Amino acid sequence: MHAEIFALGSELTTGAKLDTNSQWLSVELAALGIETRFHHTVADDLPAMLDELRAAAFRSELAILTGGLGPTADDLTRDALAQLAGVPLEEDAASLAHVLACYRRFGRPMPPKNRVQALVPAGAEVVPNPRGTAPGLWMTLPPGAGPDAPGGPGGCTLVALPGVPAEMKPMFRESVAPRLPRGTNLIRVARVNLFGAGESSVEERLGDLTARGRVPEVGITAHEATITLRIVARGTDETEIERQFAEVRRLAAERVGDLIFGEEDDTLAGRLLATLRARGETLAVAEVGTGGRLADWLSEEDDPAAPAFLGGVTENRDDYCLGEPVAPGDAAERVRRQWGATYALFTPTLSAEGDGPGLTLATPDGPVREPYRRVGDSTIARSRLGKAALDLLRRHLVGLAT
Amino acid sequence: MHAEIFALGSELTTGAKLDTNSQWLSVELAALGIETRFHHTVADDLPAMLDELRAAAFRSELAILTGGLGPTADDLTRDALAQLAGVPLEEDAASLAHVLACYRRFGRPMPPKNRVQALVPAGAEVVPNPRGTAPGLWMTLPPGAGPDAPGGPGGCTLVALPGVPAEMKPMFRESVAPRLPRGTNLIRVARVNLFGAGESSVEERLGDLTARGRVPEVGITAHEATITLRIVARGTDETEIERQFAEVRRLAAERVGDLIFGEEDDTLAGRLLATLRARGETLAVAEVGTGGRLADWLSEEDDPAAPAFLGGVTENRDDYCLGEPVAPGDAAERVRRQWGATYALFTPTLSAEGDGPGLTLATPDGPVREPYRRVGDSTIARSRLGKAALDLLRRHLVGLAT
Numbered sequence: 177m178h179a180e181i182f183a184l185g186s187e188l189t190t191g192a193k194l195d196t197n198s199q200w201l202s203v204e205l206a207a208l209g210i211e212t213r214f215h216h217t218v219a220d221d222l223p224a225m226l227d228e229l230r231a232a233a234f235r236s237e238l239a240i241l242t243g244g245l246g247p248t249a250d251d252l253t254r255d256a257l258a259q260l261a262g263v264p265l266e267e268d269a270a271s272l273a274h275v276l277a278c279y280r281r282f283g284r285p286m287p288p289k290n291r292v293q294a295l296v297p298a299g300a301e302v303v304p305n306p307r308g309t310a311p312g313l314w315m316t317l318p319p320g321a322g323p324d325a326p327g328g329p330g331g332c333t334l335v336a337l338p339g340v341p342a343e344m345k346p347m348f349r350e351s352v353a354p355r356l357p358r359g360t361n362l363i364r365v366a367r368v369n370l371f372g373a374g375e376s377s378v379e380e381r382l383g384d385l386t387a388r389g390r391v392p393e394v395g396i397t398a399h400e401a402t403i404t405l406r407i408v409a410r411g412t413d414e415t416e417i418e419r420q421f422a423e424v425r426r427l428a429a430e431r432v433g434d435l436i437f438g439e440e441d442d443t444l445a446g447r448l449l450a451t452l453r454a455r456g457e458t459l460a461v462a463e464v465g466t467g468g469r470l471a472d473w474l475s476e477e478d479d480p481a482a483p484a485f486l487g488g489v490t491e492n493r494d495d496y497c498l499g500e501p502v503a504p505g506d507a508a509e510r511v512r513r514q515w516g517a518t519y520a521l522f523t524p525t526l527s528a529e530g531d532g533p534g535l536t537l538a539t540p541d542g543p544v545r546e547p548y549r550r551v552g553d554s555t556i557a558r559s560r561l562g563k564a565a566l567d568l569l570r571r572h573l574v575g576l577a578t
Numbered sequence: 579m580h581a582e583i584f585a586l587g588s589e590l591t592t593g594a595k596l597d598t599n600s601q602w603l604s605v606e607l608a609a610l611g612i613e614t615r616f617h618h619t620v621a622d623d624l625p626a627m628l629d630e631l632r633a634a635a636f637r638s639e640l641a642i643l644t645g646g647l648g649p650t651a652d653d654l655t656r657d658a659l660a661q662l663a664g665v666p667l668e669e670d671a672a673s674l675a676h677v678l679a680c681y682r683r684f685g686r687p688m689p690p691k692n693r694v695q696a697l698v699p700a701g702a703e704v705v706p707n708p709r710g711t712a713p714g715l716w717m718t719l720p721p722g723a724g725p726d727a728p729g730g731p732g733g734c735t736l737v738a739l740p741g742v743p744a745e746m747k748p749m750f751r752e753s754v755a756p757r758l759p760r761g762t763n764l765i766r767v768a769r770v771n772l773f774g775a776g777e778s779s780v781e782e783r784l785g786d787l788t789a790r791g792r793v794p795e796v797g798i799t800a801h802e803a804t805i806t807l808r809i810v811a812r813g814t815d816e817t818e819i820e821r822q823f824a825e826v827r828r829l830a831a832e833r834v835g836d837l838i839f840g841e842e843d844d845t846l847a848g849r850l851l852a853t854l855r856a857r858g859e860t861l862a863v864a865e866v867g868t869g870g871r872l873a874d875w876l877s878e879e880d881d882p883a884a885p886a887f888l889g890g891v892t893e894n895r896d897d898y899c900l901g902e903p904v905a906p907g908d909a910a911e912r913v914r915r916q917w918g919a920t921y922a923l924f925t926p927t928l929s930a931e932g933d934g935p936g937l938t939l940a941t942p943d944g945p946v947r948e949p950y951r952r953v954g955d956s957t958i959a960r961s962r963l964g965k966a967a968l969d970l971l972r973r974h975l976v977g978l979a980t
Contacts, residue, residue, distance in 0.1 A: 189614045190765070191604030192797070192808070197618070213626050215619035217600070224615050238803075270880065339824070362926075363592070388650075395594070406594070420593045421968030461892075463870075467877025471870025471892040476957060482927040483894050490873040491889045493881075500917055514901055517783040555878060 177359055179205050180214040184244035184253055185339060189219040196343060197242045204348060209359020212234055221257070225467055229260050232329035238356070240348075243339030245310040247290040253336050258297035258313055260326055260334075265295040271302050271311045277310045303335065309341040312351070337391040361410050366421045368405040368428050369442055370435040371567050378514065380405050380568045381431050385424065392420040401436070401560035402444075404424035436499040436571060444566040445473040452484040452518075452571060459569070460515035461488030462497060462507035465553075466562040473562065486515040492535055494525050504533030505545060512538040519572075521565045526553040536559075537568050537577075544572055579761055579801040581607050582616040582634040586646035586655055591621040592650040599644045599746060606750060611761020612640065622652040624661070631662050635719055636730035640758070642750075646740030647712040655738050659717055660699035662728055662736075662762060673713045680711045705737065705753045710745040713737055714753070765812050766882050768823045770830050771844055772805040773800040773969050780805050783833050787826065794822040803962040804846075805837070818916040822965055839972060846968040847875040854974055855921075856884040861971070862917035863890030864909035867928040867955075868964040875964065892931060896927050897933055907947060908934030914940040923967045928955040937963075939970050939979075 179200065183195040198215040205212055213223065213236070216228045224243075232239045236345060246251030258265045272294035279286040296302060303312030310395050313336040317327030326332075335352055335499050337344045370378060375398045382405075392409040407422035438447045451525055452459055461470045467490055474485040488511055491497055498508035498514065505522055512520035522536040534547040544570055551557050571577035583604065585597040607614055615638070618630045628647075636639045660667045668858030674696035681688040695712050698704060705714030715738040721728025728734075737754055738747045754775040772780060775799045781788055784807075788796050794811040794903035807830060811822035819903055831838065840849045856860055863872045869892055874886040890913055893899055899909035900916065914922035924938040936949040948970055953959050 183617075188601075189617060190603045190606060190608055191614075191678075192767075194598060194601045194915075195617075199593045199596045202591055203883075212593075212624060213621045214630065215585075215591060215597075215617070217617035219615045221615060227633070227637070228616065237628070243647065250656075264634055266800070335665070366658060370850055408594075438694075463873070468870040468875075468890075468892070469871025470866075471865075472868075472874050475869025475892060475894065476960065478894075479893075480955070482784075489889065489891050489893045490870070490877060492877065492885050492887065553882070558878065 177210050177238060177336040177357060178236045178242065179210050179212045179235045179238040180216065181212055182228070182232070182239060182241040183215070183217045184220070184225065184241060184537065186219040186250065188217045188243075197339065197341060199239055200345065201242075201348065205238075205240075205356075205364070206352065206363035207355055208353060209224040210356065211359070211360045211361075213379050214356040215244065217350075220244065220252055222252050222256060225252060225256040226259055229256055229334075230326065230446035232293055233260060233326050235332065237238075237330045239332060239334045240352070241334065241336040242344055245293065245312070245336060245338050247293050251292075254292070254295050254313070256521070257300065257313060257334060258334060261297055261299070261315060261317060262326070263298040267291075267294050267295075268296040268302055271296065274304075274311060275309050277278070283338075293550070303337065303347055305338060305343055305387045307346065307348055308338055308340060310338040311345070312338065312347055312530065314352075314355075325431055346411045352559075360393075360412055361559065362412065362414075362417060363408060364417045364421075365409050366407045366409070366424075367440050368407070368425060368434060368436060369438045370405070371437055371444060371563055372435045372571075373432075374398075375403055378432055382428070383431065385427055385431070392424060394424055394550060400556050401563055406505070422479050434571075434576060437567070441479065443473070444563050444570065445470075445499035448566050449474065449478050449484045450569055451570075453482060455573075457518035458484050458486050458516075459544065460486045460511045460520040461565075462511040463488065464494050464522075464524055466523040466565070469525065469563045470521065470565060471560055473566075476547055486517045488515065488520070492525075494528075505543065508536040508538035509543060519568060520568060523561050523565050525547060526557050526561060527549055535565050537565075537572055539572070544568065546577065579759060580638045580639060581612050581614045581640040582618065582638045583607075584630070584634070584641060585617070585619045585741070586622070587619075587772040588621040588623075588629065588652065590619045590645075597675040599741065599743060600746050601642075602743070602747065602753070603642050603750065604753065605767070606756060607640075607642075607758075607768070608765035609792065610755060610758055611764045612758065613761070613763075620655055622646065624654050624658060625655060628661055630731060632728065635662060635728050635734040635736065637668065638856055638891055639732045641734060641736045643736065643755070644746055647695065647714070647738060647740050648650040649689070649711075650696050650810075653694075656677055656694070656697050659702065659736060659738060659853075663699055663701070663717060663719060664712065664728070668700050669693075669696050669712075670698040670704055671696075676706070676712050677714060681764075699902065704905045705739065707745055707749055708744060709748065710740055712740040712745070712766065714749055715974065716754075716757075730914065739845050743861040744906065744940060745912050763812050764814070764819060765810060766819050766823075767844050768811070768826075769838055769840060770807040770808045770809070770827060771816045772807070772834060773839055773846060774837045774973075775805070775834075777805055780834055780837065783829070785827055787833070794826060795824055801957050803965055812872050813879060815841055823952055835931055835975075836978060839969070846965050846972065847872075848879040850972055851876065851880055851886045853972070855881070855884060859920035860888050860917075862913045862919035862921060862922040863967075864913040864924045865890060865892045866894065866896050866909075866924075866926055868925040868967070869894075871960055872923065872925065872964045875968075890917065890918045890922070894927075898932075907938035910938040911942035911945060920969060922973060925963050925967050926950060928952055928959055928963060937967050939967075939974055941974070946970065946979055946980070
């Protein structure tokens with residue numbers, strides 16, 4: 177089964193808004209074994225929409241549309257689907273009741289123009305929208321011979337959903353995905369997160385694991401110095417896919433295990449706080465180069481009921497901490513004592529030229545120092561420095577940095 | 579002139595990557611007066627690409643393509659354009675020299691497969707790429723009668739650019755935009771940034787300024803409690819557009835002037851630091867609820883050569899600061915003295931229930947206190963609290979908060 181995805185609305189073709197729905201839908205469809213070959217973004221223009229919809233309905237078996245279901249004159253999805261199928265629009269009593277009920281909940285009368293949201297192409301079904309006024313539509317064009325059969329030789333199912341992601345996504349998962357036929361080739365993605373080496377050096381150490389055409393496919397992406405292995409497994413069932421994930425995880429652990437800090441949405445700060453909490457230990461920070469970013473990450477991911485992050489200071493020079501001159505890096509120990517923490521991390525300035533103090537981790541057994549090579553003071557350089565500091569403590573806790 | 583934009587690559591249709599090039603190109607084209615009616619994203623599949631390109635070339639006068647110009651077997655843009663025009667691919671000597679020169683700069687021999695990057699559809703021109711190996715292509719299909727003329731009745735110019743935004747964007751601005759005909763309806767966007775009230779309350783105060791169909795059009799968007807007015811002006815020349823921008827700016831200043839803090843990419847932190855620097859004043863922070871985020875914003879936007887932000891502390895409770903118990907809010911004055919700053923801001927905890935200390939601004943003339951209504955401890959709640967703190971100082975400096 178092949179799918180095409182439509183994002184409808186002039187706010188997208190003018191560039192006023194970025195469409196992220198189509199990407200999300202592609203991943204969801206792939207997980208069901210349905211391959212997407214086209215995304216289409218079309219302005220609020222009925223002939224343009226019909227032109228693209230006709231081509232898609234003829235050549236593909238599934239089209240998912242988002243947007244254009246609002247109450248105003250430029251919301252044309254209902255009209256486009258009716259004209260594509262060659263049927264009239266009819267008022268659906270249940271949909272009208274739903275729109276009216278929404279406005280009762282808002283505590284105001286339904287504006288007359290919203291009545292169009294209850295119109296449905298004759299023969300189409302309504303997809304319920306528990307989070308908004310616009311119901312979705314599910315329309316089937318039967319397979320037909322000849323160039324005039326709108327569904328083409330394979331027929332086509334067209335599903336229209338609202339453009340608001342918070343409404344569209346649950347509607348897709350609750351009411352659309354369960355009704356779609358499963359393909360024979362499920363595609364699932366798993367992620368392994370690394371820090372502490374560049375993309376090309378990780379690639380070299382991984383060897384054939386990232387070779388083109390390998391099964392499963394393993395890609396490398398980098399974002400603010402975090403390296404992510406993206407495992408794309410294809411298989412006919414979950415067991416086969418899990419087996420592929422497990423094999424890559426095992427090989428990655430063998431080859432770059434010292435760099436791996438987590439999986440999926442794990443962050444260095446989040447994993448580190450969990451480890452500290454489990455050990456009954458705490459952390460404070462003395463920031464120059466990261467300027468508050470470490471504190472922001474740690475306080476945001478910490479558990480306020482059982483904090484492992486105690487706080488810290490931001491200074492704008494390396495040789496001063498809390499009103500006193502300090503030797504380079506000694507700010508870590510100063511802050512560790514001030515907050516009564518097990519550990520404290522110091523990040524050096526990024527804006528100076530040449531050599532300077534490196535990273536320092538203050539521990540109950542004395543400081544651990546590491547040189548740090550500056551690469552300018554951009555927002556990425558700050559994030560990289562912050563992650564290097566967290567990673568120094570991570571490695572210390574597993575005996576890799578002493 | 580109508581344009582269609584293509585983003586080519588299976589990494590887009592599978593959802594592995596998000597296409598942001600098409601949005602960027604739409605905005606650039608609109609500024610030239612060229613309207614985009616379609617975006618197309620197509621998998622690495624030659625028949626699928628040809629299908630969409632044929633429809634676009636026939637009905638529109640301009641198609642901009644990104645992606646598919648790399649050296650591997652799934653980079654099909656060159657082949658698709660040649661087949662669309664019905665011409666062979668020919669090796670371009672200047673392009674080959676460019677690819678070879680790139681590899682000499684990398685310090686390694688050109689892999690044989692990269693030779694395909696010098697192939698050009700016969701009759702097409704090369705668009706230079708100073709930042710990468712893949713040259714772009716500029717191909718013109720003349721206007722023709724009948725359904726077999728690939729350029730359709732109006733003819734079509736097709737421009738293929740690399741998918742890497744850092745290469746594509748300067749190529750578009752340097753070598754493509756200057757050659758495109760200017761439309762008669764230029765579209766430009768200007769932004770005015772506000773803080774301190776909700777979206778619906780701002781909309782109410784703006785009155786008819788945001789009415790549908792008004793000229794110029796004014797939209798409201800909200801991002802982490804910053805409200806942005808987006809003015810979309812259309813006109814035949816720059817003077818007409820500037821007149822429209824000026825009129826909206828004047829009306830916005832009359833109606834919500836107390837909330838306006840900047841324009842375009844201005845942030846509250848950046849504007850505030852500029853004001854402090856001009857006054858020869860400085861700022862420190864005592865953060866609980868913002869947990870380091872204020873320091874991060876301020877240190878990132880500050881000028882290291884003439885810092886107006888001196889630093890501060892992050893604590894995880896309201897009643898403690900630098901190892902001493904403090905009365906709620908007194909942390910601001912404690913930190914102001916510690917850092918020798920003109921002002922200091924205190925942000926209260928977000929994670930507690932019920933009433934608590936509000937925001938405090940410590941000044942040389944004593945504290946300014948404002949209650950703050952908590953709305954939970956999400957990342958948006960933290961940003962909102964941080965902006966409320968900065969805005970308290972902004973208003974104090976202009977005499978609106980005393």
